[in-house]
Amino acid sequence: MRNNFPVNLRQLVHHLSGTSRAAEALGINRQQLNKYLSGLTMPSLATLQGITAHLGLQPDDLLLPPGQFLARWRPPVKVDGLPPQIQEVFGVLLENMAQTRDTLAQFCGHYHVYTSLPTNPKRIGRAYAAISQHGDLTTVKMVMFATNRGETPESRPPTKVTGLVQWLGERIYINGVQNVGQTNARLYSIALYPPAVPSMPYLTGMLMTSNNARTRPIYALPIVFDRLAGKASRRADLQACGVFYKDDPRLDPGALALLDGQQPLW
Structure with missing residues (x-):
């Protein structure tokens, strides 16, 4: 196991852009790091815990055979062609997604x-969303209908949003794009709090976006994600989306209470 440590550590240093950057990032002296890399010495348990905590690993992970270690720790993806500072930002975001x-x-x-509608306070929009994972990435896909529930005429096709999901500071952040590749594309930013009680099905937070019309500014609205039963998507759940009046009995009363502020959003 002792021989595995320097081999695995070299993998980490390589993806932290060299010894100097790695030493700074891991909070250890460069000369000491070189001794670890050469196998001359092993870190104390406290130092080992500090190194692995920075990388989202357990101390024992660095002692695994190199093949098992690489299966446990996925090197962060790099985006070529970016300035160093921007590359570092992307690296941190991608590393965070892998670690969380x-x-x-x-x-x-x-x-x-569920979201309220800024253009019509008496009505509620209910969309459909699926959060899933693909490798290290957690993604969301949303489908929204601007028509009354059940009405999907060809003149008003559904709006589709695709985005990335991250976990930062005990919160869920979603950054997505509506109508990717089209002239009317726009950004969505959503911050969500996980439920205080794990058995509750709701994620609550705020949505920030804008309408395409120049006269409509950026706005922020409360948003509630109401988890559906089952692991597979169902056509009935999608067909239950659209625009409703607030007193429509088909809406979930718990989600409405959170949305209307009758219960705290966080």
């Missing part, structure tokens, strides 16, 4: 998403 993958796994599933 297991945390986000508990939120994967299918949801009805």
Whole structure:
């Protein structure tokens, strides 16, 4: 196991852009890091815990055979052609997604998403969302209908949003794009709090976006993700989306209470 440590550590240093950057990132002296890399000495348990905590690993992980270690730790993806500072930002975001993958796994599933409508306070929009994982990435796909529930005429096709999901500071962040590749594309930013009680099906937070019309500014609205039963998507759940009046009995009363502020959003 002792011989595995320097081999695995060299993998980490390579993806931290060299010895100097790695020493700074891991909070250890460069000369000491070189001794670890050469196998001359082993770190104390406290130092080993500090190194692995920075990388989202357990101390024992660095002692695994190299093949098992690489299966446990996935090197962060790099985006070529970017300035160093921007590359570092992307690296941190991608590394965060890899390290928090297991945390986000508990939120994967299918949801009805409730938002109020800034253009009509008496009505509620209910969309459909699926959160899933692909390798280290956690993604969301949303489908929204601007028509009354059940009405999907060809003149008003559904709006589709695709985005990335991250876990930062005990919160879920979603950054997505509506109508990717089209002239009317726009950004969505959503911040969600996990439920205080694990058995509750709701994620609550805020949505920030804008309408395409120049006269309509950026706005922020409360948003509620209501988790649906089952692991597979169902056509009935999708067909239950659209625009409703607030007193429509088909809406979930718990989600409405959270949305209307009758219960705290966080």
